[in-house]
Amino acid sequence: MRVKTGFVRRRRHKKILKLARGFYSGRRKHFRKAKEQLERSMCYAFRDRKQKKRDFRSLWIVRINAACRMNDISYSKFMHGLKLANIDLDRKVLADMAMHDMAAFNQVVAMAKKALK
Numbered sequence: 623m624r625v626k627t628g629f630v631r632r633r634r635h636k637k638i639l640k641l642a643r644g645f646y647s648g649r650r651k652h653f654r655k656a657k658e659q660l661e662r663s664m665c666y667a668f669r670d671r672k673q674k675k676r677d678f679r680s681l682w683i684v685r686i687n688a689a690c691r692m693n694d695i696s697y698s699k700f701m702h703g704l705k706l707a708n709i710d711l712d713r714k715v716l717a718d719m720a721m722h723d724m725a726a727f728n729q730v731v732a733m734a735k736k737a738l739k
Contacts, residue, residue, distance in 0.1 A: 682717035689720035693731040703734030 635653045642649060642656035670698065687697035689715040695703075704711065711719075719727040 633717040679695040679713060685720050689724070690731065691725055693728060695731060695735060697709060698702075699738065700731060700734050703738045704730070704735075707733050707737035709733060 638651070638653060638660060642660055643655065644650065645659055645663075649655045663674050683697065686700070688734050690700045711730070716730070718726070719730065
């Protein structure tokens with residue numbers, strides 16, 4: 623007599639199909655397609671959690687550079703000036719200042735320029 627998988631298979635399928643909600647067409651309805659897509663999706667999710675950190679750092683650098691150019695200083699010279707002036711602000715905070723509080727950012731740029739001289 624053969625052993626049928628019974629509720630074990632159903633439980634395994636339900637778990638996969640629950641994770642596949644929101645996928646397109648048969649990739650959410652058919653177990654095999656859902657499983658294949660889920661494997662790919664999990665790989666992308668793992669990769670992009672790391673990628674997101676790089677993307678945001680790049681965005682912050684672009685924003686800081688744009689604000690620095692408005693104050694007649696390059697990004698690299700500005701960052702070097704911050705180090706010399708012992709100002710420990712990370713790029714996230716600097717980018718936020720550049721976007722929302724330009725006056726404060728201009729003061730920081732002035733201190734960095736002063737430290738360079």
